Amino acid sequence: MSDAHVALVVHAGRPDAVALAASTATELRARAIDVSVVTIERSSVFGERDALDNLTPDMLVSLGGDGTFLRTARRAHELDIPVLGVNFGRVGYLLNMAPAELHGTILETLSGAIPIEERSGLSITFPLEGQTAELFVVNEASLEKTVPGHVVRISSSIDGEDFLTYAADGVLVATPTGSTAYNLSAGGPVLAPSIDGFVMTPVAPHFVIDRSVVLGGEQELTLGVVGERPAVFVVDGVSVAILEPGQTVRCRRHTRRLKVVVLAEVGLGQRLRESLRQGHE
Numbered sequence: 001m002s003d004a005h006v007a008l009v010v011h012a013g014r015p016d017a018v019a020l021a022a023s024t025a026t027e028l029r030a031r032a033i034d035v036s037v038v039t040i041e042r043s044s045v046f047g048e049r050d051a052l053d054n055l056t057p058d059m060l061v062s063l064g065g066d067g068t069f070l071r072t073a074r075r076a077h078e079l080d081i082p083v084l085g086v087n088f089g090r091v092g093y094l095l096n097m098a099p100a101e102l103h104g105t106i107l108e109t110l111s112g113a114i115p116i117e118e119r120s121g122l123s124i125t126f127p128l129e130g131q132t133a134e135l136f137v138v139n140e141a142s143l144e145k146t147v148p149g150h151v152v153r154i155s156s157s158i159d160g161e162d163f164l165t166y167a168a169d170g171v172l173v174a175t176p177t178g179s180t181a182y183n184l185s186a187g188g189p190v191l192a193p194s195i196d197g198f199v200m201t202p203v204a205p206h207f208v209i210d211r212s213v214v215l216g217g218e219q220e221l222t223l224g225v226v227g228e229r230p231a232v233f234v235v236d237g238v239s240v241a242i243l244e245p246g247q248t249v250r251c252r253r254h255t256r257r258l259k260v261v262v263l264a265e266v267g268l269g270q271r272l273r274e275s276l277r278q279g280h281e
Helices: 015-029 066-079 099-110 268-279
Strands: 005-011 034-040 059-064 083-087 116-119 122-128 131-137 140-145 152-158 161-168 170-174 197-203 213-216 220-226 231-235 238-243 248-253 258-261
Touching (some): 005 015, 005 066, 015 034, 015 059, 059 066, 059 099, 066 083, 122 238, 131 140, 140 152, 140 248, 170 220
Parallel strands (some): 005 034
Antiparallel strands (some): 140 170, 152 161, 197 213, 220 248, 231 238
């Protein structure tokens, strides 16, 4: 464990997170653990690089809110290493670690005493500047209206077979991890983190079935912009592209899982109860 490398990713706007990162780094270095502290100011999804891209640690630790965790988790997925989240935000759908537990939890994780939970994420392909781009999605992706007061028309197909065309504020696709975030607010179901699949939920649909559809891990969903209005493509809360009528997004479960550090004594019921309560505070 003494040759382990841990990177602490800190939200620059949270002085309490910055202070905890500094004290934790000191404690870990005293135990001969290599520690990097990276400060980020905002989440980036595509086309932007930051200090995280230059690190290859054995474990990543996020200290901030959901946005910090999502950025950190994407890098952890790229490296196929565990990610641990410490919640300093108001609503922590993804994070279940209190700041006071951080130092001991990192040491226990490095020693193998704390379990690593593997979670399904999404692989999303979409058109960008005349080419096809691909992103890993931790939480959710959505196609949303661009004109206030007007719906956007989104077609859907499952495994190549036409399904429904929605006239709605948008259509989102969420992972099990992200099912308690935007998906839940839009009336979608909560999925257990261990489920191999994802869920599609229309947002404020007009004159069409408003139910969600839960898809299996081997299925593929295609969403297309139809009609006259474009749609904004949003990934994990950040706008990444404007899609014109005729353009499509392909969604499927990513072949590699995201490794998330979890507390062994915290079960699914408690996690859901805390997330739902925080979401209504």
